[in-house]
Amino acid sequence: MVDDIEKQVATYMHGSDFGDPQIKEQMTKELRQRLVEAKAEGRPLRVYCGYDVTAPDLHLGHTITIRKLRQFQDFGHDVTFVIGTFTTLIGDPSDRDEARVMALEERVKQNAQSYAEQAFKILDKKKTHVRYNYDWLSKLTFTDVISMASCFTVQQFLVRDRIQKRLEKNDPIWLREFLYPLAQGYDAFHLKADVQLGATEQLFNLMACRRLQEAFGQKPQVCLTFPVLVGIDGVDRMSKSRGNYIGIAEPPQTIYGKTMSIPDNILIQYFTLLSDAPIEEIKQMTSDIDNKKVNPMDLKKRLAKELVTRFYSAKEAQEAEKHFEKTVQNKELPDEIEEYELKQTISISQLLAQSGLAASRSEAVRLIKQGAVTINGEKIADANQIVSKGATIKVGKRRYLKTI
RNA sequence: GGAGGGAUGCCGGAGCGGCCAAUCGGAGCAGACUGUAAAUCUGCCGCCCUAAGGGCUACGCAAGUUCGAAUCUUGCUCCCUCCA
Numbered sequence: 001m002v003d004d005i006e007k008q009v010a011t012y013m014h015g016s017d018f019g020d021p022q023i024k025e026q027m028t029k030e031l032r033q034r035l036v037e038a039k040a041e042g043r044p045l046r047v048y049c050g051y052d053v054t055a056p057d058l059h060l061g062h063t064i065t066i067r068k069l070r071q072f073q074d075f076g077h078d079v080t081f082v083i084g085t086f087t088t089l090i091g092d093p094s095d096r097d098e099a100r101v102m103a104l105e106e107r108v109k110q111n112a113q114s115y116a117e118q119a120f121k122i123l124d125k126k127k128t129h130v131r132y133n134y135d136w137l138s139k140l141t142f143t144d145v146i147s148m149a150s151c152f153t154v155q156q157f158l159v160r161d162r163i164q165k166r167l168e169k170n171d172p173i174w175l176r177e178f179l180y181p182l183a184q185g186y187d188a189f190h191l192k193a194d195v196q197l198g199a200t201e202q203l204f205n206l207m208a209c210r211r212l213q214e215a216f217g218q219k220p221q222v223c224l225t226f227p228v229l230v231g232i233d234g235v236d237r238m239s240k241s242r243g244n245y246i247g248i249a250e251p252p253q254t255i256y257g258k259t260m261s262i263p264d265n266i267l268i269q270y271f272t273l274l275s276d277a278p279i280e281e282i283k284q285m286t287s288d289i290d291n292k293k294v295n296p297m298d299l300k301k302r303l304a305k306e307l308v309t310r311f312y313s314a315k316e317a318q319e320a321e322k323h324f325e326k327t328v329q330n331k332e333l334p335d336e337i338e339e340y341e342l343k344q345t346i347s348i349s350q351l352l353a354q355s356g357l358a359a360s361r362s363e364a365v366r367l368i369k370q371g372a373v374t375i376n377g378e379k380i381a382d383a384n385q386i387v388s389k390g391a392t393i394k395v396g397k398r399r400y401l402k403t404i
Numbered sequence: 405g406g407a408g409g410g411a412u413g414c415c416g417g418a419g420c421g422g423c424c425a426a427u428c429g430g431a432g433c434a435g436a437c438u439g440u441a442a443a444u445c446u447g448c449c450g451c452c453c454u455a456a457g458g459g460c461u462a463c464g465c466a467a468g469u470u471c472g473a474a475u476c477u478u479g480c481u482c483c484c485u486c487c488a
Contacts, residue, residue: 170409170485233431234442243414243431261441297440328441347454362451363433370434370448384454396434397441 005035008075012068015273017200017227031222034194047072049197050082050133050187053111055240057247058118060307061229064273065197066122068226072195073127080191081119083112085134087183090176118249121311136190137183148182151215152208160204181205185212193221200225229273234263252308256320257328257398259304264289264296267303275306327398337402342389348373349383351403357395372396 009032018024038045049065051058058066066081073079088108116130157163157178166173181204188196188209198206203225210220228237231244238245246258262270268289271282288294301321308317326332340355351357352364352373365383367373373380374394375387387393393401 172484232441235430257441259441264440264442267442295439296442300440300442324440329439359433360451361453363449365455366448367434372434 005032005039008035011071011075012224014279015064015068015226016224018203018225019200023203027222027224031195031224034222038194044077045072045194046078046080046192047195047197048080048082048131048187048191048193050084050087050184051115052084052088053108053115054088056107056111056114057240057249058115059238059240059245059247060274061199061231061238061245063122063248064226064229065199066119068197068224069128070122070124073124078129079123079127080129080131081116081123082187082191083115083130083132085109085112085132086137087133087180087187090180090183114249121248131191133183133187137186140186144186145179145182148186148212148215149179151211152181154178181208182212185209188221189213189216189218192218194219195222195224197224197226199228201228227269227273230266230269232258232262234266246307248311252312252316252320253323255308255311256304256317256324259307260297260300260324260328262300267296267299270303271299275303277306333392333394334400337392337400339402339404342387342403345386347384348375348380348387348393351387351393351401352395355401357393357399357401367395 009028012031013024013028016024016027018027034045047069049069051062069079069081085108089105112132119130120128158167163173165171184205185208187193189212193209193213196206196209203223206221206223206225210223213220230236231238231242232246233242233244236242236244240247246255248255250258259270268282268286271277271285275282277285285294285299289296289299301324304324305317305321308320323334327334340351342351346354349358349361349364349368352367353359353361358364358367364373368380368383371379371381372395375385375391377392377394387403389403391403393403395401
């Protein structure tokens with residue numbers, strides 16, 4: 001019994017990062033205690049994580065906490081996947097003009113739907129509650145908001161590093177940003193959460209939730225935070241808007257290829273946060289890379305395959321790998337090439353623009369000048385060259401088209 | 405209410421009468437190289453034209469001054485900071 005709890009604590013804490021060893025110690029302690037209590041009461045823990053819906057797709061960054069939720073689920077706990085249909089609306093203050101706000105509400109509704117579906121690539125659908133926080137947050141009254149606001153001082157918000165920096169730079173800080181933690185806190189209260197997961201940068205918000213829960217007579221939740229995943233550019237956090245993401249609903253070949261394109265220096269981080277590989281093995285990899293015993297490319301292939309397997313299947317992972325080896329490593333043509341019907345005589349530059357292989361005619365001409373375009377393997381130099389039917393056109397490293 | 409600052413290409417951010425399709429950085433794309441769509445180096449990076457060259461549209465919006473404006477003037481719209 002106790003062994004089981006220790007095992008759970010170790011599992012849940014693995015990969016966590018609070019940016020402060022004391023908090024980690026405290027949370028570990030509380031988590032253990034909460035597990036014991038719940039067991040005594042014969043109930044599962046209520047665990048949740050909230051996700052704002054700014055983009056239509058979940059990406060690998062989201063999967064860190066989703067996978068963690070799954071772990072709780074596997075031990076029999078009660079998992080809620082909260083979709084921030086309300087919090088998204090107050091979250092990002094950069095989008096402030098009215099028309100866009102209205103559009104945002106529409107978008108949020110649509111995105112929420114695809115979030116839920118995609119999350120089930122990882123979570124057990126039958127055991128997961130999906131909740132939308134608009135359902136309860138939109139019903140709060142101004143009185144409710146005031147009473148929540150009474151739990152905090154402005155100073156508590158001002159000490160935050162990001163706020164400080166903006167104060168120094170004279171950048172705007174929106175009042176609604178201060179309201180955000182209240183909304184999140186009410187989520188925790190409403191769900192009677194035992195445990196909430198989030199990214200490291202969310203620690204302040206998660207802690208604010210605790211304060212609210214206590215003020216409203218609940219036992220404060222245990223907070224578990226995990227590192228923010230860096231994007232495939234190796235610099236900024238992974239996000240759809242930055243374009244440095246790997247979406248979990250993207251095609252197998254894309255997931256595989258994008259994984260191969262991550263810089264070597266973030267490979268270990270990706271393994272740690274995204275892979276099922278045991279810690280000892282990851283340590284071994286690190287030293288193998290340092291000693292040049294292993295080619296990072298091979299490790300990347302392994303990771304890419306693992307990810308595609310997770311979101312699709314082993315078979316599709318195998319196929320994605322083959323495709324990569326064929327087209328990228330051996331520079332051969334892929335098995336399937338999109339076809340384009342020639343309706344009239346056109347030049348290669350026109351074809352590229354029309355088919356979308358190039359964004360415009362000007363870009364097509366540029367690509368040709370740069371030697372990026374081949375027809376049937378022959379590099380071409382004349383942008384006005386006429387294209388005949390049955391030609392295989394290649395642009396850059398991985399854009400193909402076959403004329404029919 | 406008062407004072408000040410600002411609106412430039414995908415993003416950040418120069419330019420402050422002609423040499424500006426607009427410095428520079430990032431992103432993106434391409435080529436070379438390679439161990440991969442890593443790294444590194446180099447180049448490209450508004451649109452259109454049968455492209456040497458030419459045309460069009462662009463620096464918040466609208467008028468104006470000028471041979472000539474992203475750059476000056478006026479009005480408008482929007483945004484930010486500070487003080488009250």
